[in-house]
Amino acid sequence: GESVGLHLPTLSVQEGDNSIINCAYSNSASDYFIWYKQESGKGPQFIIDIRSNMDKRQGQRVTVLLNKTVKHLSLQIAATQPGDSAVYFCAENGGGGSNYKLTFGKGTLLTVNP
Amino acid sequence: GAGVSQSPSNKVTEKGKDVELRCDPISGHTALYWYRQSLGQGLEFLIYFQGNSAPDKSGLPSDRFSAERTGGSVSTLTIQRTQQEDSAVYLCASSLVLSGQAGGKTQYFGPGTRLLVL
Structure with missing residues (x-):
């Protein structure tokens, strides 16, 4: 089945540095992508989101980059702060106006x- | 309300008991979703509602799980005869619409209900 995965499960950076979190997706029909941040104990x-035409x-x-050629998505965080510490999830929508599911x-x- | 709210925030129950988890979506959002998140894992899709109807229930793990939505707003996820493997965080999300323009499908999450089955 189609899936969304991450290149790096953990990333440690110094305060003030830029962070880049990567995500690979396999569904070429995906037309909408979202990045979520989840802090401990929270939803x-x-x-930020991006459509496949961008x-x-x-x-x-934050900046999100989408490379449809290699099906790769990245989230760049500038001047990372301690408050940015969290788990970051990418999510993709499988395409089509009626496809509700986020993977x-x-x-x-x-x-x-x- | 300003965001998605869920209650209770934490629930500890004994194996075999039934539990009900509640979700209040963002006002005006027609679509509502339930997910389950086990410790250190990603989100597992359970079920979605468009209005009060749930066209696809295939994500529910077993027939002990059921969900309903009334008045196009509040939703309840019920787990009957709870098992220890049901222990997880249950997350609810809502979106303005189910389909159509991408931005309207953005799902906004509540804080979750942490369920522990002893």
Whole structure:
């Protein structure tokens, strides 16, 4: 079946550095991707999304890059702060206006060292 | 409300007991979803609602699991005769719409109910 996976299960960075979290997907029909942040004991929090007709989208301190050629998605966090420490999930929507399901990757644990 | 809310936040029960988990979606969101997350794992899709109907129940792990939604708003996930393997965080999400424009399908999550079956 189609799946979404992550290259790195854990990432440790120094405060102030930039972080890059990667995600690979296998469904070429996926047309919508979302990054979620989940802090310990909380539900996933929406960070940023991107449609398949785009290859880059920027938010506040975050940028999502989409490479459809190699089916790769990444989340870049600028000037990483201790409050960014969390598990980050990518999720993909399988395509088609009526496809409701989001398929989640297993997550990457980001640890920010002060 | 401002966000998705879930209750209880924590539930400890004995094996064999029934539990009910509640979800209040964001006001105006027509679609509602239930997920399960085991410790250190990703999210396992359980069921979704469009309005009060649940067209696809194939994600429910067994017939001990059921869910309903009334008035196009509040949803309840019921687990009958709980087993220890049911212990997990149960997450609810809602989205403005089920299909159509990508942005409307963005799912917003509640804080979850942590279920522990002893």
